[in-house]
Amino acid sequence: MRRPTLTPRQEDRAIALFGLLGGLLLIALKVYDHSSAIPRWATVPALLVMAALELVRRTRPVLTVTVGGFAFAVSIFTGALLATSLMYTDLLYAAVLYGTPKMSRILHLTGAASVLVLSTLVLVYSDASNAVAVVVLATLIYLAPVWTGDLVRKHREEADTQRLRAEQTALLSEMDRREAVSAERARMARELHDVVANHLSAIAIHATGAQSVARRRQRPEDDPLVEALGVIRENSVQGLAEMRRMIGLLRDSGGGEADESYAAPDLRAVDALLAKAQAAGQDVGLDFELTESGERGELAVPVGLAAYRIVQESLTNALKHAGPGRVLVRLDYRPEELRIAVDSPYRRGAGQELPGARAGMVGMRERAGLLGGSFAAGPEGDCWEVRAVLPRALVTETKEGRA
Numbered sequence: 001m002r003r004p005t006l007t008p009r010q011e012d013r014a015i016a017l018f019g020l021l022g023g024l025l026l027i028a029l030k031v032y033d034h035s036s037a038i039p040r041w042a043t044v045p046a047l048l049v050m051a052a053l054e055l056v057r058r059t060r061p062v063l064t065v066t067v068g069g070f071a072f073a074v075s076i077f078t079g080a081l082l083a084t085s086l087m088y089t090d091l092l093y094a095a096v097l098y099g100t101p102k103m104s105r106i107l108h109l110t111g112a113a114s115v116l117v118l119s120t121l122v123l124v125y126s127d128a129s130n131a132v133a134v135v136v137l138a139t140l141i142y143l144a145p146v147w148t149g150d151l152v153r154k155h156r157e158e159a160d161t162q163r164l165r166a167e168q169t170a171l172l173s174e175m176d177r178r179e180a181v182s183a184e185r186a187r188m189a190r191e192l193h194d195v196v197a198n199h200l201s202a203i204a205i206h207a208t209g210a211q212s213v214a215r216r217r218q219r220p221e222d223d224p225l226v227e228a229l230g231v232i233r234e235n236s237v238q239g240l241a242e243m244r245r246m247i248g249l250l251r252d253s254g255g256g257e258a259d260e261s262y263a264a265p266d267l268r269a270v271d272a273l274l275a276k277a278q279a280a281g282q283d284v285g286l287d288f289e290l291t292e293s294g295e296r297g298e299l300a301v302p303v304g305l306a307a308y309r310i311v312q313e314s315l316t317n318a319l320k321h322a323g324p325g326r327v328l329v330r331l332d333y334r335p336e337e338l339r340i341a342v343d344s345p346y347r348r349g350a351g352q353e354l355p356g357a358r359a360g361m362v363g364m365r366e367r368a369g370l371l372g373g374s375f376a377a378g379p380e381g382d383c384w385e386v387r388a389v390l391p392r393a394l395v396t397e398t399k400e401g402r403a
Contacts, residue, residue, distance in 0.1 A: 008058060015090065016054035023047040023083030032079040043084075046075035050087040057091055061099035064091045065107065089145040096149030104150050111142035189250040192243060200240040207233035224283070231280050238276070266304030267296065267331065270311055274329065277315040285324030286345075288315070294333030303390050306367040307331075307338055310375075313360040314342035314386045322384065323347040335392070337373075342386040346379045364388065 006014065026032060027040050049071040053064045072088040075081060096104045115138040123131035210229045219226050278288045311329060318327045325345035332339040361377055368375035373390040
């Protein structure tokens, strides 16, 4: 159970209240010096002044120690009261803790002077034993609170310094981390641009050139070779566009606005995705069908991108590995989650030895896992099933945008 905490103003009020009530109780019991000769009402003014000064002990340290010193001196002659003495020591402690360093030096000097003067007077007009007792008592009243306040203040300042240093260290570490991430993104962008994008660009250029040669030779549009060249060119151009989009996202180091031309694809483009797959799958006897249920609404950008990539990778796998038949894509939009199901004809052993086999499965599983979703894929009878469940809202803020 969490303990209630008081505000600084409430603490000052509590100290003043308890000091006043304790002092009144001692006065009622006549527990003060010379109680037989001094009437009870004579000790009340000093007690009231001390209690009132406790209310401004943090904000008016000069006033509290000045007025409090006079009230304490008066209380010595009107009946020294323990509650009055304790509240005066608290005022000295607060003046050092919340006042200026100059205030601390002044109180050290005045406290030492008070101890010296009082002990000297007692030594002159009394004996040495009384002088020693006065030294001890005056030290406890005038110097001990000052020493304690000075020690606590130094510890607080040291703690503040250490906390500031820790915050600066954390800030520098975060800046170093961001610079490292930005440098890695820039390196990846350069490699994608210099290697992969160049290869895709070369494929698109050669496909375009081959189409031109076919047209000059007056090959018919429905010629399988011409259609294949068209599919190669279209997919290479599309891959090049997505590669440039990816390069733009990598070069956007965060904090600034990304170029709109690099907007991440989402499920609004799934129809075009299926149309391309349909065109590419005609030669192998594949037919594609999309069914959607529920309200699509607005999806978080990482969720929409992950869903698009999972559908895209599933269709690519179907084109590479599936046998002739129907590929069914189902998108189920639910209030809390998005369910993706892709069923395609299963050919046992197909594509197992191809370079990069299973890499797409790993990528889809990672995308779903980063968003707090689930992913499963595998054969079920004569069908290869892909199942993914993505939460519509991001699980944590740190995962946002990592899909």
